[in-house]
Amino acid sequence: MTLEPRQLNDADRDILNFMREEGERVNPSYVAEETGHSRPYVSQRLKRLKEHNHVRQPHRGLWELVEDPREMNDE
Numbered sequence: 001m002t003l004e005p006r007q008l009n010d011a012d013r014d015i016l017n018f019m020r021e022e023g024e025r026v027n028p029s030y031v032a033e034e035t036g037h038s039r040p041y042v043s044q045r046l047k048r049l050k051e052h053n054h055v056r057q058p059h060r061g062l063w064e065l066v067e068d069p070r071e072m073n074d075e
Contacts, residue, residue, distance in 0.1 A: 001052060002052055002053065002054065002067070002069055003049075003052045003054065003069045004069065005069060005070050007069075008069065008070070009045075011035075011037050011041060011042070011045050012045055012048075012049065013070075014035040014037065015031055015035065015037075015042060015045055015046065015049070016049075016054075016065070016068055016069075016070065018031050018034060018035055019031075019055070019063070019065040020065065020068065024064060024065040025062060025063070025064045025065075026062075026063055027061050027062055027063065028042045028043045028046060028061070028063070031046075046063050050063075052069070053066060053067070054066055054067055054068070054069050
């Protein structure tokens, strides 16, 4: 089940924006540094996005955007 845009918080939107800007592959430390959110909180939000199949973790410490929920629900 995918998330709807209204289910995203500010951190989710910051993370998704950053992933789009950085080529869709990021690590939590870099996201935290660039967005101002703590690394543990970024990791928590990435795990939530993963539960809903919006991101995946191809390798430990590396996260990849699969589908931006903001775009999926604009149709």
